[in-house]
Structures are given as structure tokens and as C-alpha cells.
Amino acid sequence: MLIHVYHGPNLNRLEQRDAHHYGAVDLKTINHKLRGLAAQLEVDIETRQTNREGELIDWIQQEDKDGLLLNAAAYTHTSVGLRDAIELVDYPVVEVHLSNIYAREEFRHHSLISPVCLGQISGFGAASYLLGLQAVVDHLSA
Numbered sequence: 001m002l003i004h005v006y007h008g009p010n011l012n013r014l015e016q017r018d019a020h021h022y023g024a025v026d027l028k029t030i031n032h033k034l035r036g037l038a039a040q041l042e043v044d045i046e047t048r049q050t051n052r053e054g055e056l057i058d059w060i061q062q063e064d065k066d067g068l069l070l071n072a073a074a075y076t077h078t079s080v081g082l083r084d085a086i087e088l089v090d091y092p093v094v095e096v097h098l099s100n101i102y103a104r105e106e107f108r109h110h111s112l113i114s115p116v117c118l119g120q121i122s123g124f125g126a127a128s129y130l131l132g133l134q135a136v137v138d139h140l141s142a
């Protein structure tokens with residue numbers, strides 16, 4: 001089973017962002033934790049980061065994986081293109097956020113992608129990704 005993980009815009013600078021919202025963790029550490037859990041679950045994992053909306057859409061369109069964990073970051077709240085891309089794929093997509101988007105500014109309360117995702121995990125810091133990986137693997141194994 002192959003699971004992809006895509007980190008969206010500005011997550012490459014996580015260590016410079018507000019630790020109150022995101023925790024004191026960088027992307028390298030999150031990816032390391034994900035690889036550890038993937039090994040335990042005996043699944044393959046590939047992690048990528050991009051700041052570009054079109055690149056995320058191109059990656060999503062490729063049916064080369066069994067499932068996807070997606071932290072679309074700011075595009076969560078703005079991108080109809082991302083939503084339309086997710087709606088068209090056959091594999092499950094789990095929406096992930098480090099912070100609790102509903103406890104923050106109002107413009108973050110609405111996710112355009114939630115209705116086309118299998119589910120959403122928000123607010124648990126790096127653990128959101130680990131819970132998401134467990135969830136997508138459980139779903140695919142069921």
C-alpha cells in the first residue's frame with residue numbers, strides 16, 4: 001500500500017511560524033515521524049511539499065497512490081481547483097491540519113476541500129498527520 005503526503009504552501013517554513021498554533025516542530029521531523037509509523041503499519045510512504053497550487057493539483061490528478069494525506073494549508077480556504085481535483089480521483093484523501101482551524105480566525109473556519117475528503121483531522125499538531133495516516137490505512141484495509 002502506497003500513501004502520499006502533500007504539505008502545501010509555507011509549511012516548508014514551519015519552524016518560523018507561530019509555535020502557539022503549529023507546535024515547535026519542523027517538516028523534517030513530521031516526515032520522520034510519518035516514516036516511523038508507516039514502517040510500523042507496513043505501508044510505503046512518499047512525502048512532498050510545494051508552495052504552488054497547480055503543482056498540488058498535478059500531483060493529486062496522478063492515480064499513482066492508494067491514499068493521500070493532504071495539508072493544503074492556505075489553499076484549503078481558497079482553492080476551488082484543488083477541491084475539483086480531489087473530487088475526480090478514485091483514492092481516499094484525508095485532510096490534515098496541525099492547528100485547530102475552527103479555533104482561529106474566521107476565514108480559516110471554512111474548508112473548501114472537506115466535502116470531497118474522506119475526513120478531516122485538525123488541531124493535534126504533528127499528531128494530526130499520524131492520526132491521518134492511521135485513518136487512511138484503516139480505511140483502505142477494511
Ligand code: DQA
Binds near residue numbers: 010011071072075101
Ligand atoms: C494549516 C492551517 C491553515 O489555515 C494555514 O493557512 C496553514 C496551516 C494547519 O496545518 O494548521 O498554513 O493548514
